[in-house]
Amino acid sequence: MDKQREASHWADETAAKIIREKGEKEQYTCASGITPSGTVHIGNFREIISVDLVARALRDMGKKVRFIYSWDDYDVFRKVPKNMPKQDELQSYLRFPITMAPDPWDRDASYARHHEVDVETMLPFVGIQPEYLYQAERYRSSRYAGGIRKALEHRDTLKSILDKFRDEDHKIQGEWWPVSIFCDTCNRDDTDIDGWDGDWGLSYHCNACGHKEGGGRKEHMK
Numbered sequence: 001m002d003k004q005r006e007a008s009h010w011a012d013e014t015a016a017k018i019i020r021e022k023g024e025k026e027q028y029t030c031a032s033g034i035t036p037s038g039t040v041h042i043g044n045f046r047e048i049i050s051v052d053l054v055a056r057a058l059r060d061m062g063k064k065v066r067f068i069y070s071w072d073d074y075d076v077f078r079k080v081p082k083n084m085p086k087q088d089e090l091q092s093y094l095r096f097p098i099t100m101a102p103d104p105w106d107r108d109a110s111y112a113r114h115h116e117v118d119v120e121t122m123l124p125f126v127g128i129q130p131e132y133l134y135q136a137e138r139y140r141s142s143r144y145a146g147g148i149r150k151a152l153e154h155r156d157t158l159k160s161i162l163d164k165f166r167d168e169d170h171k172i173q174g175e176w177w178p179v180s181i182f183c184d185t186c187n188r189d190d191t192d193i194d195g196w197d198g199d200w201g202l203s204y205h206c207n208a209c210g211h212k213e214g215g216g217r218k219e220h221m222k
């Protein structure tokens with residue numbers, strides 16, 4: 001009877017579905033994550049606890065589970081939320097990666113880190129302890145370089161896949177790159193890509209400060 005009641009919980013049903021669809025695995029990875037671009041609120045918690053419940057259900061079934069939580073702290077700082085102090089100072093960091101904006105409370109290493117710490121210190125109180133991944137650190141250590149290069153190699157295919165799902169008025173116009181660049185001089189993402197050398201180099205110019213970097217496709221072509 002109890003078993004039946006347990007099996008009807010949506011988390012158990014989801015766990016059973018994962019095993020059914022993915023097959024027997026040595027380990028199941030459950031993932032969640034957000035951009036720490038402002039106060040992490042109860043709506044964000046809904047996603048965290050949903051994934052945690054599925055991870056628990058899988059563990060109850062005797063499975064080994066890795067729950068990763070991705071902090072997308074290399075995303076661009078698009079807008080200063082109204083509830084933040086030091087509005088003017090934060091405004092000057094718009095279009096930077098949020099990991100480079102300062103903590104307006106001067107408590108943590110950055111704006112992004114402040115919001116991460118708020119969550120990371122609270123979650124253990126409700127028994128949730130995911131493995132945190134920090135995307136700024138991962139991007140900057142070239143961890144994704146291989147994947148980015150692969151996307152560049154297949155950019156025409158990627159573009160046609162994206163266009164397949166767009167109507168005539170929204171097809172991608174002109175050149176399209178599966179990557180965006182933060183300017184090496186002013187740190188903003190207001191850049192246009194000029195070329196890829198077919199290897200590890202992209203050239204770009206910055207519309208915000210005029211900086212140019214990289215030799216362009218022709219010069220680097222082997």
Ligand SMILES: [Zn+2]
Pocket residue numbers: 183184185186187188206207208209210211
């Ligand atoms: Zn610049």
